[in-house]
Amino acid sequence: MLVLKSTLPTVGAAICVSHTCCDNxxxxxxxxxxxxxxxxxxxLNGQFPCDQPTSSHRYALFSIERIMVVVVSRLVYRKGVNLLVGIIxxxxK
Structure with a gap:
């Protein structure tokens, strides 16, 4: 849990695959x-739009050309790996 607390404060947005996962x-x-x-x-792409970073965004410290994707998963098909395979x-590109 220390890893989560120390690495995730710089995240601009997060997607979870269930409401229970989201709450946890x-x-x-x-x-x-x-x-x-x-x-x-x-x-749906329209429900999770990408903003152009501004100084008010928490992720504005990072390069605009670079997108970092972090996955915390058990790598089970029904737990979001199918989403990962489709989005990465x-x-x-």
Whole structure:
């Protein structure tokens, strides 16, 4: 849990694959509920827009050209790996 507390304060947004996972993530990682989103069945691009970073954003310290994806998962198909397989290739293009 110390890893979560020390590494996640710089996260600009987070996606969880269930409401239970979202609630646990907010509690254990001390995240703001407003930046943690839950998508239990699908991910629609319009519901999770990417902003251009400004000085008011917490992630404005990082380069605009660089996107960092961090995955904390058990790597089970029904626990979000299918979402990961679908989203990583477009992000890396």
């Amino acid at each position: 993530f907010i509690l254990r990682a001390y995240m703001l509920p407003s930046i943690v989103h839950s998508y239990s069945k699908l991910l 290739p477009p992000i890396c």
